[in-house]
Amino acid sequence: MTIVVTGATGTVGRLVVRQLVDSGRKVRAVTRGGAPFPTPIEVVRADLDTPESLTSAFTGAEALLLLCRPATALDVARLAERCGVRRIVTLSSIRAEGERDAPYHLAVERAVESVDVAWTHLRPGMFAANLLGWAEAIRGTGVVREPYSAAAQTPIHEADIAAVAVAALSHDGHAGRKYPLSGPQTLDKPEQLAAIGAGIGRALRFEEISPDDWRARADSLPGFVQDLLLEIWTGSAATPEPVLPTVAEVTGRPARTLAEWAADHAADFGGDPR
Structure with missing residues (x-):
């Protein structure tokens, strides 16, 4: 094939x-x-x-x-x-x-x-790789500043998305299926940062700022992207995203944690690559 x-x-x-x-x-x-x-x-x-x-x-x-x-x-x-x-x-x-x-x-x-x-x-859902947007701040000061600290999402390792894709491409039994995918943990922003810290072996700190202050700092992002992120964050602060079992059901192994993802990307955050 x-x-x-x-x-x-x-x-x-x-x-x-x-x-x-x-x-x-x-x-x-x-x-x-x-x-x-x-x-x-x-x-x-x-x-x-x-x-x-x-x-x-x-x-x-x-x-x-x-x-x-x-x-x-x-x-x-x-x-x-x-x-x-x-x-x-x-x-x-x-x-x-x-x-x-x-x-x-x-x-x-x-x-x-x-x-x-x-x-x-x-x-x-949310790619864990989106958190590479924090890499510069983590490498520099170890402090991440964003609005909506309560925004709770389920970051998924790109390797798990790939594993589900490989299963669907290679094997029968997946036709007509719509697979919603998430990571194995619902984490708010400080918890996401703590997981990254655990993965790279550093103490990191999250500071909440206002949406307007964030927009001023994020002026390199197009306005529609800023709007979309704020919409997602406000929604997931009000209703945390659920953990979905799909990765384990399709691949036969648990989804990788955010700390595992961070360890795989340690070099991006200024740490020693695995």
Whole structure:
């Protein structure tokens, strides 16, 4: 079986490639820049924004990990079907169900569902990797300043998202499934920071600031991103996000903790890499 991975150099894609190779699968890695990969990985330079560029990547493949590109998703899905791809796994979002008025991830899911392939949608919540936004402050002062300290989320290790993707790409029994994914712990912001501290062996401190002060500090983020984050934080402060069992159910192993994630990213936070 040849499996195509789009976004093969991304946060999740690179781990999907690695885990597929480790499991003995034949992998075709799609990148826009033609980044090098070790053998036996086949690399195809193509772009989801230009569907016709993907023909050689899809031809002869049986399964596809598809990133979210709503503008071209239907054309890409139809091309994959014509090229003989029989299974598509989308990297979607746990927020997809709430996008009916302004669909983004949901549009990609619907595009894939409209063609004659088996599909599985992965819907992760908060990526633990989002916390790399704290790395500069942790490296510098060890103090993180943000609003809504009570915002309680379930950060998920990108390796666990990849493991679920590999299962859905490689094995039967996942067709027609929508998999909401979370980490194994609901943690507010000080608890998230403490878990990072435990993972890298440092004492860290969280200080709550007002949303306006945070906006002034976060001026490098587009306004719509600031708005989205504040919406998520206020929502999860009022209603903490639940822990979901999906990772363990699909992979047969518990989801990795945030401290484990931090240990894996120790170098990003100024610590010694494992």
